[in-house]
Amino acid sequence: MSERAYNFSAGPATLPAEVLEASASGLVDYDNSGVGIAEMSHRGPEFIAVLEEAEARCRSLLSIPDNYEVLFLQGGATQQFSLIPMNLLSGSADYLITGQWAKKAYDSAALISDKVKVVANSSDQNYNYIPEESSWELDSDADYLHVCSNNTIFGTQLKDFPKHNCLIADMSSDIMSRELDVSQFGVIYAGAQKNLGPSGVVLVIIRKDLLEREKATQLPPIFDYSKHAGANSCLNTAPTFGIYMLLQNFRWLDKNGGIAAMEQQNIAKAKLIYDAIDNSNGFYTGTVANAADRSNMNITFTLPTEELTAEFIKAAKEKGMVALKGYRSVGGIRASVYNAMPVAGCQALADLMVEFASRA
Ligand SMILES: Cc1ncc(COP(=O)(O)O)c(C=O)c1O
Structure with missing residues (x-):
């Protein structure tokens, strides 16, 4: 396999x-x-x-x-x-x-x-x-x-x-x-x-x-x-x-510890990605207006241009990360990080976000 x-x-x-x-x-x-x-x-x-x-x-x-x-x-x-x-x-x-x-x-x-x-x-x-x-x-x-x-x-x-x-x-x-x-x-x-x-x-x-x-x-x-x-x-x-x-x-x-353990892990996973958005000096923009409403399951954000979004999706694929394209009415990127997404997957995405923003 x-x-x-x-x-x-x-x-x-x-x-x-x-x-x-x-x-x-x-x-x-x-x-x-x-x-x-x-x-x-x-x-x-x-x-x-x-x-x-x-x-x-x-x-x-x-x-x-x-x-x-x-x-x-x-x-x-x-x-x-x-x-x-x-x-x-x-x-x-x-x-x-x-x-x-x-x-x-x-x-x-x-x-x-x-x-x-x-x-x-x-x-x-x-x-x-x-x-x-x-x-x-x-x-x-x-x-x-x-x-x-x-x-x-x-x-x-x-x-x-x-x-x-x-x-x-x-x-x-x-x-x-x-x-x-x-x-x-x-x-x-x-x-x-x-x-x-x-x-x-x-x-x-x-x-x-x-x-x-x-x-x-x-x-x-x-x-x-x-x-x-x-x-x-x-x-x-x-x-x-x-x-x-x-x-x-x-x-x-x-x-794996039931729902309580999942909740803690899901909060930590989402934070990795939201931090990458918030610390990007505006390169990434979260699509949700108020941080308090942000989902810990579906994380949506945009990049400055469509071209950069396409490049980001390509760079992610090369690193083994797939299905990141946002829904058509929102655009940008959507990272769905349900229970089965490991912390390592969110870390890999956050790392790519930092690296991609620094070289763009
Ligand atoms: C919140 C929510 N409700 C309902 C649906 C529709 O579910 P189904 O395709 O099982 O009818 C979806 C599907 O993505 C969903 O995300």
């Missing part, structure tokens, strides 16, 4: 080599059975054991209280944009719009109900800030408040969460990257392909009382959270191999 690159992709994103190797081995031969995990029934004892261990480790890693269901579903975070209002919205709902994904969540809900409100919106500055909580226009009667905890494209992150009786968070790009009090939330959901495993699985953590909520219309079972919960995530054929990969990743997280 060739040496692994430092892969700064925003998602699908880098995973620990150990997780990939364990997954590859189970794909060919699960537990010396002569059959691969993706070839086994989702109702058989082998996969049920995988699912149970994945759920147990997920619960313990995030200290999920017993009054929450943990579901492993399909359809990505995007499907949740619709399932949330279908299952939980019968009156009105509040949305905080801090980026493209938060806007898409709002747009999906607005197709389902005309009582969906925007509490604050940072599109006036291309989403380069999180609106101050004191400015949010909350409706105390709303069925829920929806937020996106980390704006993958724009490099901003909600550092604190508002108190709300039904707070719903899209945590696709920072789940398990920092410690969390799950009891603050009604629903947490996350597409797996950044911090958890491969695409094709979405993790949904939902407070049990919400499964009983009256729905505006009757739902087909596949769109109904209570049906998924009642069937232990196996209402239909579960994404078995994806869940197996999540299990390998949960084992890796446990072996």
Whole structure:
């Protein structure tokens, strides 16, 4: 195998080599059975054991209280944009719009109900800030408040969460990257392909009382959270191999100190790169307006010209660092540094930034 690159992709994103190797081995031969995990029934004892261990480790890693269901579903975070209002919205709902994904969540809900409100919106500055909580226009009667905890494209992150009786968070790009009090939330959901495993699985953590909520219309079972919960995530054929990969990743997280250790490491990793931006005498410009809103997962910055940006990406590639090009609506560079990105990868990027600025 060739040496692994430092892969700064925003998602699908880098995973620990150990997780990939364990997954590859189970794909060919699960537990010396002569059959691969993706070839086994989702109702058989082998996969049920995988699912149970994945759920147990997920619960313990995030200290999920017993009054929450943990579901492993399909359809990505995007499907949740619709399932949330279908299952939980019968009156009105509040949305905080801090980026493209938060806007898409709002747009999906607005197709389902005309009582969906925007509490604050940072599109006036291309989403380069999180609106101050004191400015949010909350409706105390709303069925829920929806937020996106980390704006993958724009490099901003909600550092604190508002108190709300039904707070719903899209945590696709920072789940398990920092410690969390799950009891603050009604629903947490996350597409797996950044911090958890491969695409094709979405993790949904939902407070049990919400499964009983009256729905505006009757739902087909596949769109109904209570049906998924009642069937232990196996209402239909579960994404078995994806869940197996999540299990390998949960084992890796446990072996490496759990979420608390990840959080400390993620803070240190991000600091290496933010320091390189801030100490560059203006050569690099962070795209986020306020340092307090900077994401520890997706670090976005620009160089003085497009030519220098292209040269930087080329220089990085020569040193084994890939997928650094920023999203088209932001430009510049985006370094995604999820749990699986080692400190050495961030150090290598920071070193290149210093060297590149000095010779440009
Ligand atoms: C914050 C956030 N939400 C939602 C999505 C969409 O996820 P999916 O492609 O799993 O539907 C993404 C994907 O990049 C994301 O970063």
